[in-house]
Amino acid sequence: MHLVAIAWIYVVLxxxxxxxxxxxxxxLGAFxxxxxxxxxxxxxxxYVLSTPARKRA
Structure with missing residues (x-):
């Protein structure tokens, strides 16, 4: 999941x-x-995908 997040933020950047x-x-538009x-x-x-991990801890 973290790999997808890194790729997503790279494309958005x-x-x-x-x-x-x-x-x-x-x-300002870039921001x-x-x-x-x-x-x-x-x-x-x-946040939504990490909810089950927080409930287990």
């Missing part, structure tokens, strides 16, 4: 860099791309 370096993109496509969804998925 590349999307954010492309947004920031684009002629029509902005750094929100990273936040809304990467950090928030990935955090939510990892």
């Amino acid at each position: 590349l999307m954010a860099v492309a947004e920031a370096l684009s002629a029509q993109g902005t750094v 929100f791309t990273l936040l809304l496509y990467g950090v928030l969804p990935l955090g939510l998925v990892l």
Whole structure:
């Protein structure tokens, strides 16, 4: 599962860099791309998938 998370954040990071370096993109747009496509969804998925492990501990 961690490998999928690393790959997901890598792709989102590349999307954010492309947004920031684009002629029509902005750094603010890159920040929100990273936040809304990467950090928030990935955090939510990892939190939900780790719930059974927390209950066992």
